[in-house]
Every structure is written in structure tokens, then in C-alpha cells.
Amino acid sequence: MPFFALIKKEVYRFSSIWVQTVLGPLSTALLYQLIFGSQFSVINTGLENISYSMFLIPGLVMMQILLNSFGNSSSSLIQSKYTGNIIFVLMAPVTAFSMYSAYLVASVIRGLLVGAAVLLGIVWFGSFHFEHVWAIIFYAVMGAAITGGLGMIIGIWSEKFDQLAGFQSFIMVPLIYLSGIFYNIQNLGQFWRKLAMLDPFLYIVDGFRYGFIGHANFDIVTGVIFVAIFALVINFIGIILLKRGINIKH
Amino acid sequence: MNALEINKVSKIYKNNFKALHDVDFRIMQGDFVGLLGVNGAGKTTLISSIAGINRFDGQIKVMGHDVITDVVKAKFNLGVVPQEIAFDPFLTVYQTLWFQSGLYGVTNNKSWLEEILAGMHLEDKAYANTRSLSGGMKRRLMVAQALVHKPPVIILDEPTAGVDVEIRKNLWDFISKLHKDGHTILLTTHYLEEVEKLCNQIIMIDKGKIIAKSSKSDLIAKSSGLPTILEIETYEGRFPDSLRHLLVSSDNDRYLLNLQSNDEILAILNELNNAGIKIENMNINKPKLEDIFLKYLGR
Numbered sequence: 001m002p003f004f005a006l007i008k009k010e011v012y013r014f015s016s017i018w019v020q021t022v023l024g025p026l027s028t029a030l031l032y033q034l035i036f037g038s039q040f041s042v043i044n045t046g047l048e049n050i051s052y053s054m055f056l057i058p059g060l061v062m063m064q065i066l067l068n069s070f071g072n073s074s075s076s077l078i079q080s081k082y083t084g085n086i087i088f089v090l091m092a093p094v095t096a097f098s099m100y101s102a103y104l105v106a107s108v109i110r111g112l113l114v115g116a117a118v119l120l121g122i123v124w125f126g127s128f129h130f131e132h133v134w135a136i137i138f139y140a141v142m143g144a145a146i147t148g149g150l151g152m153i154i155g156i157w158s159e160k161f162d163q164l165a166g167f168q169s170f171i172m173v174p175l176i177y178l179s180g181i182f183y184n185i186q187n188l189g190q191f192w193r194k195l196a197m198l199d200p201f202l203y204i205v206d207g208f209r210y211g212f213i214g215h216a217n218f219d220i221v222t223g224v225i226f227v228a229i230f231a232l233v234i235n236f237i238g239i240i241l242l243k244r245g246i247n248i249k250h
Numbered sequence: 251m252n253a254l255e256i257n258k259v260s261k262i263y264k265n266n267f268k269a270l271h272d273v274d275f276r277i278m279q280g281d282f283v284g285l286l287g288v289n290g291a292g293k294t295t296l297i298s299s300i301a302g303i304n305r306f307d308g309q310i311k312v313m314g315h316d317v318i319t320d321v322v323k324a325k326f327n328l329g330v331v332p333q334e335i336a337f338d339p340f341l342t343v344y345q346t347l348w349f350q351s352g353l354y355g356v357t358n359n360k361s362w363l364e365e366i367l368a369g370m371h372l373e374d375k376a377y378a379n380t381r382s383l384s385g386g387m388k389r390r391l392m393v394a395q396a397l398v399h400k401p402p403v404i405i406l407d408e409p410t411a412g413v414d415v416e417i418r419k420n421l422w423d424f425i426s427k428l429h430k431d432g433h434t435i436l437l438t439t440h441y442l443e444e445v446e447k448l449c450n451q452i453i454m455i456d457k458g459k460i461i462a463k464s465s466k467s468d469l470i471a472k473s474s475g476l477p478t479i480l481e482i483e484t485y486e487g488r489f490p491d492s493l494r495h496l497l498v499s500s501d502n503d504r505y506l507l508n509l510q511s512n513d514e515i516l517a518i519l520n521e522l523n524n525a526g527i528k529i530e531n532m533n534i535n536k537p538k539l540e541d542i543f544l545k546y547l548g549r
Contacts, residue, residue: 005352092350
């Protein structure tokens with residue numbers, strides 16, 4: 001089926017450059033763990049029996065899932081547009097829905113693979129548990145689907161590499177870094193905490209961390225519903241854009 | 251059955267440039283059609299519309315399937331070689347064809363892929379990365395990509411640009427074989443001798459409008475206003491005054507005469523014989539497709 005062929009092609013694309021797509025994020029996560037996890041281990045997480053290292057590790061894993069899933073769909077699309085080889089997919093009997101779904105699934109696969117690699121790489125720096133495995137899997141898949149979908153939207157819309165880079169540098173990265181990866185937002189002042197609560201990635205990181213440490217800052221049921229709706233809305237918008245051929249068809 | 255139906259297709263780009271004006275024609279199954287037009291005439295816009303890359307007004311059907319409402323079936327029946335060179339830099343030549351086959355839902359076609367690679371003279375590059383290919387090789391790879399699913403309708407948008415003479419001949423031999431096997435082919439090229447040799451139907455497009463559509467023989471027959479030129483080379487360099495009214499030009503011992511009909515040839519030869527002029531060489535130059543094309547363009 002064309003859908004599976006396109007997934008295979010996309011997975012082959014990122015796995016053929018595994019030093020960049022897997023080792024790079026792993027190295028970054030290790031550096032964060034070494035600097036923050038080891039040197040700032042005295043930081044009080046505000047949570048009973050949860051060391052800073054135990055708090056940080058799920059955040060670092062989710063950060064790489066979100067960034068890599070976004071990077072896969074966005075860079076693949078814009079590179080294909082730039083080199084012109086997207087034409088071979090557009091001319092093939094692949095519906096917009098199949099094309100979108102295949103790119104999205106490949107992005108989720110990359111996000112999860114990198115997340116697993118990062119987890120395996122930094123697991124040795126702190127003790128932690130798998131308190132709620134369902135939450136780890138649910139938030140990992142939904143987080144990857146949300147940023148994979150955002151990557152699709154930006155990849156479809158962007159006509160130049162700097163448009164993609166601008167979105168990544170000024171919107172994606174700040175939202176991810178400020179989503180409570182490095183700190184517990186309950187420790188922030190009231191104003192900053194309310195501001196942080198506008199960050200949608202906060203609920204993804206919070207739910208994912210709940211899977212590991214068994215503690216969430218927000219109601220977990222509300223979080224699951226919000227994240228699922230967020231994933232649906234983002235990807236619905238992405239499918240519409242691709243179906244209309246915005247900045248792809250002339 | 252119509253392999254291709256173009257029903258009143260118009261295309262206006264974002265900058266309000268109207269690239270196609272009510273283009274309307276049919277191509278029968280099994281035809282080998284040359285689509286001729288100068289740069290910017292609308293050929294690639296039309297092909298992109300057929301391929302589903304352009305939005306357009308009107309209706310296009312491939313093997314009876316509408317390219318908008320029945321897109322999957324229409325695309326499965328179509329193989330297009332785009333004009334601009336494009337390739338996936340992550341893949342080898344063979345992987346490119348293998349993944350492309352997958353996009354058409356075709357599996358277990360190794361022997362066909364090998365046949366295409368041989369036809370395109372790329373068999374020794376099968377496991378080379380596409381980045382290492384020359385421009386001509388990349389273009390041949392694009393032709394191979396369009397053929398992975400053996401489409402009944404093949405569109406080639408300047409497939410031989412940048413391809414050397416020997417490989418070009420081999421490529422046409424392969425395409426001619428596909429045509430003999432029943433594939434319908436629409437070709438655009440600036441090498442009009444290729445069209446003249448290969449195609450049985452000609453469509454001419456200018457400024458987004460179809461200006462001629464006919465069989466090649468009808469088109470040539472209709473070109474009665476265009477002269478046939480008799481080229482004569484004589485030994486002594488002499489030329490009878492009685493034939494000077496037919497002279498178009500002369501260069502040393504070579505004379506070009508304008509013929510209204512082939513019946514005049516015998517009279518000319520008699521005249522030369524009576525004047526005692528011996529002929530070293532003689533050619534009859536019939537109007538070429540290029541002359542006919544320029545006549546239709548009015549240039």
C-alpha cells in the first residue's frame with residue numbers, strides 16, 4: 001500500500017542519518033543531565049521523595065520526543081519542496097489523507113525512537129520508576145503526534161528554510177523549554193505560573209512525568225482530554241492545508 | 251477509447267497570468283503525440299494540471315478517470331516525467347525506483363525495474379547514490395521513475411534535454427517499444443526531428459491556446475503554402491538563365507530552387523541537360539515540421 005511505502009521511505013530517510021537524528025539528541029540530553037541533573041541536584045522539586053534528577057529525566061525525554069517529531073515532518077517536507085522531489089509523491093496515487101498520515105506516523109516513530117534512546121542513555125543518572133505505563137505511552141504518542149502535526153503545518157506553509165527556522169527558534173523551542181521540563185511550575189510566582197499555564201506543552205510534560213513519578217500538577221483526566229483534542233485539532237488543520245495544497249500546488 | 255481528455259481547461263496563476271485558455275483536445279489510446287510550443291507557451295502548465303500538481307478550471311480525464319474526483323485511479327494510469335530535474339538525495343538509484351513502485355502499490359517488480367534500468371542505461375549505477383549522477387543520468391532516472399507501474403499513459407516533458415546523442419537514441423528505442431506495446435505517449439521536446447520521427451499526432455500550443463491539432467501526415471499535407479526546395483550542385487558552376495526565376499539562393503556551385511510541385515523536377519533536369527550542365531549532387535528538401543510549426547506560429 002502507498003501509505004506503508006511512504007512510511008518506510010520516511011523512516012529510511014531519518015535512519016540513514018542516525019548520527020544526526022538519534023545520536024545528536026542523545027548527546028544533547030546527556031549534556032543537560034550532566035549539567036542540570038548532577039550540578040543542580042540540590043534543587044528542591046517541591047515533591048516528596050522526588051529528587052531533581054528523577055524530576056528532570058522525564059522532562060528531557062519528552063523534550064527530545066517533541067523536538068524530533070517536529071523536526072522530522074517539517075524538515076522532510078521543506079527539503080522535498082526545496083529539491084522538488086515532493087513531485088514524485090504528489091503525482092503518485094496517494095490521497096492527501098494517506099500522505100499526511102504517513103508523514104505523521106514516521107514523525108511519531110522518530111520521536112518515540114529518539115525518546116527511547118535518550119531514556120536508555122540517561123537512565124543511569126538517577127533512580128526512577130514506571131508508575132503509570134499507560135500515561136508514559138499515551139503522552140509520548142500524543143506529544144509526538146502534536147509536534148509532528150505542527151511540523152507538517154509549518155512544512156506545508158513554509159516556502160523558505162528561514163520561515164521554518166523562525167517558527168522553531170521563536171515559538172517551538174521557547175514553548176517547550178518553558179513547559180516545566182527543568183522546573184516545577186508550582187514553585188513559580190503566581191503571575192509566572194498563570195502565564196506558564198497557557199503553554200500547551202506544559203500538560204504534555206506534566207502527564208508524561210506523572211507516568212514516571214506518579215505525581216501530576218494538574219488533573220490527569222482533564223490533561224488526557226485536552227491533549228487528545230489538541231492533537232486532533234492540529235492534525236485536522238494539517239490535513240486541510242495539505243488537501244488544499246497550500247504552498248505545494250500552484 | 252480516449253486515453254486523455256482535456257475539456258476546456260484554463261489556468262490563471264496567482265499573479266493573474268493566464269497560462270491556459272480553454273484548452274480542449276482528446277488523445278486516443280495508442281497514439282504517440284507531440285505537444286509543441288515555444289518556452290512559456292503553456293506545455294508544462296498543462297502537463298502539471300494533468301499530473302495533479304496544478305489547480306485548474308475545466309476537466310481532465312486519464313483513461314476515463316477524472317483527475318480531481320477519481321484521483322487515485324487517474325494517477326495510477328499515468329506516468330509523468332517532469333521537466334525540472336528532481337531526485338531524493340537520501341536514496342540510491344534502485345531504492346528510488348523501489349520506493350516509487352511502493353507509492354503505486356506495486357511490489358515484486360524486480361525484473362521490470364532491472365529492465366527499465368537497462369533501457370535507461372543505468373544498470374551500472376543501480377546502487378549509486380542519486381547525488382553522484384550526472385544531469386543526463388538524473389533525467390533518465392526520472393524517466394525510469396515514471397515507468398515503474400507500467401502506466402498506460404506516459405507524459406514526457408522534455409525528457410532528452412541534456413542527454414547525449416547515443417543515450418537519446420537508446421531512450422527513444424525504449425519508449426518506441428513501449429508505444430508498440432500499446433502505451434499512449436505525450437511528448438514535449440525542442441528537438442522537432444524527434445517529434446517528426448516518433449509521433450503520429452501533433453498538437454501545437456501558443457500563448458496557452460491550441461493552435462493546431464492533427465495527424466502528422468495531415469499537418470504536412472496542409473502545409474501547401476510552404477515550398478519544397480530542390481538543391482542542385484553542378485560540376486562547372488554554370489546555371490541556365492531559363493531557370494533563374496526559380497532560384498531561391500546560390501552558393502558557389504550549389505543552387506536552391508523553389509518547387510511548386512514535384513512535376514517541375516523533370517523539366518528542370520531537361521533544361522540542365524539541354525544546357526550541357528552535369529549534376530554532381532541533388533536533393534529534394536520537403537517542408538520540415540519546424541517550418542510548419544513556425545508557419546502556425548506566424549513567425
